[in-house]
Structure formats: C-alpha cells, structure tokens
Amino acid sequence: MDKNIIYSIKSLYRESMDIVGYTFGFGEHSCCVVGALRGNEIQQMAICAQLIDTLKRIEENGGIVPGKSIMIIPCANNYSMNIGKRFWPMDNTDINRMFPGYEQGETTQRIAAGLFKSIKDYVYGIQLASFYREGEFLPHVKVMDTNCRSRETYESLTDFGLPYGLIRTPQPYDTATLNYNWQVWGCHAYSLFSNYTDHIGRQSTQTAVNAVLRFLVIKGIIKWALHRGMHTRVVIESLIKNVQTSRAGILKKHVAVGDEVAEGDLLCEIIHPLEGNTIGRIESPVDGTVFFSYNKQLVMEHTDVFNIIPFSYA
Amino acid sequence: MIKSVSVAALPVAENLIIQKNRIENNAGPACKRVCVVTGTHGDELEGQYVCARLAKILNKEKQNLSGIVDIYPALNPLGIDSVTRGFPMFDLDMNRIFPGSPTGLVAEIAANDIIRDIEGADMCIDIHSSNIFLREIPQVRVSEQTAAELLPYAVMLNVDLVWIHASATVLESTLAHSLNTRGVKTLVVEMGVGMRITENYCKQLVDGILNMLHELGMWNGHIEQVRKPLVSKDYRIDFLNSDAHGIFIPSTAHGSHVNAGDRIGKVIDPLLGTLVEETLAPCSGLLFTLREYPVVFGGSLLARIMGDSKNG
Numbered sequence: 319m320d321k322n323i324i325y326s327i328k329s330l331y332r333e334s335m336d337i338v339g340y341t342f343g344f345g346e347h348s349c350c351v352v353g354a355l356r357g358n359e360i361q362q363m364a365i366c367a368q369l370i371d372t373l374k375r376i377e378e379n380g381g382i383v384p385g386k387s388i389m390i391i392p393c394a395n396n397y398s399m400n401i402g403k404r405f406w407p408m409d410n411t412d413i414n415r416m417f418p419g420y421e422q423g424e425t426t427q428r429i430a431a432g433l434f435k436s437i438k439d440y441v442y443g444i445q446l447a448s449f450y451r452e453g454e455f456l457p458h459v460k461v462m463d464t465n466c467r468s469r470e471t472y473e474s475l476t477d478f479g480l481p482y483g484l485i486r487t488p489q490p491y492d493t494a495t496l497n498y499n500w501q502v503w504g505c506h507a508y509s510l511f512s513n514y515t516d517h518i519g520r521q522s523t524q525t526a527v528n529a530v531l532r533f534l535v536i537k538g539i540i541k542w543a544l545h546r547g548m549h550t551r552v553v554i555e556s557l558i559k560n561v562q563t564s565r566a567g568i569l570k571k572h573v574a575v576g577d578e579v580a581e582g583d584l585l586c587e588i589i590h591p592l593e594g595n596t597i598g599r600i601e602s603p604v605d606g607t608v609f610f611s612y613n614k615q616l617v618m619e620h621t622d623v624f625n626i627i628p629f630s631y632a
Numbered sequence: 633m634i635k636s637v638s639v640a641a642l643p644v645a646e647n648l649i650i651q652k653n654r655i656e657n658n659a660g661p662a663c664k665r666v667c668v669v670t671g672t673h674g675d676e677l678e679g680q681y682v683c684a685r686l687a688k689i690l691n692k693e694k695q696n697l698s699g700i701v702d703i704y705p706a707l708n709p710l711g712i713d714s715v716t717r718g719f720p721m722f723d724l725d726m727n728r729i730f731p732g733s734p735t736g737l738v739a740e741i742a743a744n745d746i747i748r749d750i751e752g753a754d755m756c757i758d759i760h761s762s763n764i765f766l767r768e769i770p771q772v773r774v775s776e777q778t779a780a781e782l783l784p785y786a787v788m789l790n791v792d793l794v795w796i797h798a799s800a801t802v803l804e805s806t807l808a809h810s811l812n813t814r815g816v817k818t819l820v821v822e823m824g825v826g827m828r829i830t831e832n833y834c835k836q837l838v839d840g841i842l843n844m845l846h847e848l849g850m851w852n853g854h855i856e857q858v859r860k861p862l863v864s865k866d867y868r869i870d871f872l873n874s875d876a877h878g879i880f881i882p883s884t885a886h887g888s889h890v891n892a893g894d895r896i897g898k899v900i901d902p903l904l905g906t907l908v909e910e911t912l913a914p915c916s917g918l919l920f921t922l923r924e925y926p927v928v929f930g931g932s933l934l935a936r937i938m939g940d941s942k943n944g
C-alpha cells in the first residue's frame with residue numbers, strides 16, 4: 319500500500335487538510351473509490367476505511383492482479399467533518415457541485431480540481447455518494463444516463479451484487495458532480511448509495527465493502543474469494559413512486575425500508591403536532607418494495623416520506 | 633394589493649407564504665406587467681430596500697403608472713428570517729431548482745408557483761446582492777445567449793456595469809434562465825454585499841427601474857438621468873484570488889479606479905504579525921468587486937478589475 323497526499327489546503331488557524339489517497343498494486347489506473355466529499359458522509363468514509371483495511375490483507379496475500387492498481391480516497395473534506403458541517407466551513411459550498419474544478423478558482427473549485435486531476439484517468443470510478451434528503455435507503459448503485467455512457471457502464475451495474483441498480487437522467491445540477499464529470503472524461507462511473515449518511519451501520523458498511531470488492535473481482539483487478547451477492551434489479555429512477563405527505567405534522571411510520579407493501583396498505587399517519595389526533599393517513603399507491611424512508615420526526619406538506627419501487631411497471 | 637403566490641404547511645402551526653404586492657393603474661387586458669423579485673438568497677438584503685422604496689413611490693404617484701408592477705420582496709421568506717442563504721430544511725440553493733415542479737417537494741412547488749405567477753409578464757428584474765464575502769458595484773448580469781435581446785433593457789437600469797457571462801448547463805436551473813426561456817425578459821441585478829443595505833445603490837437602482845418603466849411606456853412620473861454602463865464584452869476582466877490563507881485588509885476603496893501595480897490590499901497573518909501576500913492590480917481599470925469578509929483561504933476571491941483597455 320502506498321499513501322500519498324493528493325491535495326493539501328491550509329487555513330489560518332487549523333492544521334493543513336491533506337486529502338490522502340491509498341494505492342494498492344501497480345500499473346494501469348484500474349479503479350478509484352472516493353468516499354466523503356461532504357462533512358456528514360461518515361458512513362461513506364467508514365466504508366472506505368474498511369475497504370482499505372481489507373485491501374491491505376488482500377495485497378499481503380498477493381490478491382492484487384499484476385499490472386492493476388486501485389486508489390481509495392476515504393475523505394476529501396475533513397475540515398467540514400471535524401466541525402460537524404455538511405458543506406465547506408467558510409462559504410457553505412459543496413465540493414460535489416464543483417467538478418471538474420478550476421485550479422485558479424475559489425477554494426472548493428481548487429479542491430475539486432486537485433482531486434479530479436488525480437482520479438480522472440481511472441478506468442472505473444466509484445463514488446460513495448449520499449442523498450440530500452435525510453432518510454434510509456436500500457443499498458443501490460446508480461449511473462447517469464449521459465450520452466457518454468457506454469454499454470459497458472450500464473451492464474456493469476449488476477456486477478456489484480446489490481439489490482438495485484438505478485439509471486438516472488441527469489438534471490442541470492448533476493453536471494457539476496463527480497460522477498457526471500468522470501463519465502464525461504471517459505471513466506465508467508458509479509455512485510454507490512449505502513443505507514445511511516451520518517450514521518455508520520455495521521451491516522450496511524460490510525454490504526458496501528463487499529459490493530466494491532465484488533466489482534473489483536469481476537473486473538479482474540483483484541483475486542479474492544467472495545460470494546456472488548444479490549441479483550440486481552435494474553430500475554429507471556423516474557419510475558420509482560414518490561409518496562408525499564399531504565398534511566404537515568408529526569410523522570408516524572408503519573413500514574420500514576425493505577418492507578414489501580400492497581396497494582392500499584397503510585404506510586404512515588400524520589399526527590397533529592399540538593393536539594395528537596390523526597390528521598392524515600397515507601396508503602401505498604402500488605404493490606412494491608419500500609426503497610427509501612424519510613427519517614425526520616416532523617414533516618411539512620409535500621415531503622417525500624417513502625419511495626416505493628413497484629413490482630411491475632404495467 | 634397583497635397576494636399569496638405560494639402556500640405550504642410547515643410542521644407546527646405555520647404556513648410558508650410567498651407574497652407579492654401588486655400595484656396597478658389603468659390595467660387593461662393589453663397592459664404591460666413588470667415584476668421585481670428578490671430574496672431568493674436569504675442573506676442578500678439590498679433588494680429589500682429597493683422593493684420598499686419602489687412600492688412607496690408607485691403607491692404615492694399611482695396616477696403616473698399605467699400597467700402592473702408586481703413586487704416580490706421575499707422568494708425565500710424562511711431564509712431571510714433565519715439569516716440562511718439557502719432554502720432552510722432543504723439545505724439547497726433555491727436558485728438551482730427552477731422551474732421546479734408542481735408535484736415536487738415544497739421548495740420545488742414554491743419555485744414552480746413563482747414561475748407560473750410571473751409567466752406572461754413583459755419584464756422581470758431579479759435583484760441579488762452578491763454574498764457576505766464580496767461587495768459589487770450595481771451591475772446587470774446576462775448570459776451570452778440572451779445578451780443580444782437583453783442588452784437594450786439592461787442599459788435602462790442605471791447600473792454601472794453590464795456583465796455578459798458564458799452560459800453553463802448548471803445555470804439552466806436559475807430563475808432568470810427559466811423565465812427567459814418562457815419569454816419573460818429577465819435581468820439579474822447584482823449589487824452591494826450580503827447582510828447589508830447600501831442605500832445609495834438601492835436608490836440608484838430604483839431610479840433605473842422607474843426609467844425602465846418610463847421607457848416601456850408605463851411611467852409618467854419624474855425620472856432621473858441614468859448612467860451609461862460599461863459593457864464587459866468590450867474590456868478584459870481580471871480575477872484576483874488569494875493564493876494564501878490569512879486576513880485580508882483592503883487598501884483601495886471599492887468602485888475606485890486603479891492603476892497597474894497599485895496595491896489593492898494585503899493578506900496578513902495575525903499570529904506571526906507578518907505580511908503573507910500583497911494584492912496588486914494587474915492592469916489599470918475599475919475595481920468593481922472587492923472582498924468584504926476578511927478571512928481568506930487559498931482560492932478566496934479578493935477582487936475583480938475591469939481593465940481600461942479593450943480586451944488588452
């Protein structure tokens with residue numbers, strides 16, 4: 319294992335923030351895994367940390383295929399993480415909205431540029447991503463449906479052995495993300511979503527670590543005994559049903575992520591926040607699997623509280 | 633007349649309400665309508681005084697108005713109320729979600745309600761005030777693709793500068809882009825600095841808005857002589873970013889003319905008492921952007937200069 323500082327930035331009264339890349343193997347830049355870009359992506363960093371710990375063992379056992387190399391960057395934003403902030407400490411900008419970056423630009427543009435320079439030439443790129451909505455997901459991997467996407471990128475969605483593979487039509491704001499720019503640069507880019515963001519789930523960490531290792535095995539980058547994982551169902555993201563609140567108040571959920579529900583099943587109630595009576599009941603619009611569950615106690619009107627993947631799209 | 637543009641229930645006994653003030657006179661079916669909007673970014677407050685002053689003048693001399701002026705002082709009321717730049721609870725920049733969606737989350741529905749309310753207007757003026765870090769002279773910003781159509785209107789607004797910037801996909805989700813693609817000529821004004829009111833700039837812009845109403849045939853009241861702005865495509869623009877971290881102390885007044893080699897400011901280290909970096913003007917020109925917030929990282933923008941020479 320090789321440990322290198324990819325980019326470093328200094329603030330007035332803090333130790334320098336060094337973005338460290340851990341490299342395994344030599345030769346072709348085969349796969350790069352990027353963890354936390356935001357200060358609350360704790361699970362994403364922890365997944366990388368466990369991945370590095372496992373890859374050390376794999377390397378000791380001669381499991382890195384000769385001529386292949388892997389780089390893991392567990393955290394590119396320790397300044398935010400250390401003060402419990404999601405975005406950049408000073409100006410609240412999001413590094414994952416700054417790609418491909420600009421070396422002469424503002425601080426987070428410079429960080430993105432410094433990072434991207436070191437990671438853009440990998441064959442495969444995996445970002446451990448988080449969603450802006452607070453809640454719990456079923457683990458899945460996502461690709462952007464860009465013109466630059468090759469058939470291989472799409473087909474490799476199933477190589478992670480996660481239960482779901484999503485295909486997303488990019489929105490204007492996606493064009494400044496790492497995933498999008500990786501793809502524009504010719505890298506096969508994936509965003510891997512774990513169950514949580516600011517909470518480390520032991521099982522979900524292991525699931526994500528195994529998914530990355532499985533991908534590396536299938537792509538011939540490492541040799542390691544690992545079970546095949548799950549059958550991946552590939553889903554067009556826009557076909558997922560958003561279930562929204564029509565009332566505001568206290569959210570009382572009756573189902574959890576991973577539950578299978580039938581059309582008409584009670585998903586949640588909205589309770590009057592001052593008087594305690596039920597003011598809203600939300601039923602499932604389809605037969606399907608609960609894919610995302612919002613985890614705040616208070617909800618406003620029009621909040622997406624569940625995402626349900628229908629069993630069929632008929 | 634006060635109207636609600638968008639209403640959504642918040643969890644505990646409160647609604648989020650986005651309001652506008654409609655001031656109208658002789659408003660027939662074919663009359664013109666101009667919208668003045670601000671407060672998308674909750675920490676930008678210069679537009680507050682512009683809205684107040686404009687409403688006061690128009691109400692006082694309503695007989696001189698023909699048509700409709702809709703004033704939206706707070707597109708992001710929760711942000712303004714809580715000193716939050718973004719849309720609270722969503723942690724997102726409201727100016728990156730337009731045109732929104734009628735079936736989306738509250739922020740997206742609000743964005744969609746705003747678009748639908750403004751749609752059909754002849755003009756929209758979207759007032760921003762930079763951020764808390766940088767002070768700007770009054771300027772209109774238009775994208776390259778809309779410059780030809782918007783420039784004749786931008787010069788009516790009594791600003792000092794019209795900055796024509798490159799188009800970027802990420803900017804397709806701004807209010808201005810969404811309105812321009814829907815046929816509402818929308819001018820983005822940037823002036824002053826976040827969290828403050830610069831009274832002179834606000835008065836200058838109100839004079840500009842009244843002048844525009846006059847040019848559109850909507851205002852018969854008094855108008856001031858407006859200034860002729862510099863247009864960025866004719867000049868070079870230099871960005872001065874800090875390469876060091878420290879405390880920035882400006883030494884030249886914002887909005888002044890500088891000569892090549894002049895010291896604009898310095899970055900110092902208070903712990904050591906040392907000079908870290910000197911910021912020198914790379915060319916002679918107008919110091920139209922100057923850093924207001926002292927703490928800087930490597931990369932922090934300190935100043936922008938529009939050179940005197942043509943693309944020199």
Ligand SMILES: [Zn+2]
Nearest residue numbers: 673676760761
């Ligand atoms: Zn703004």
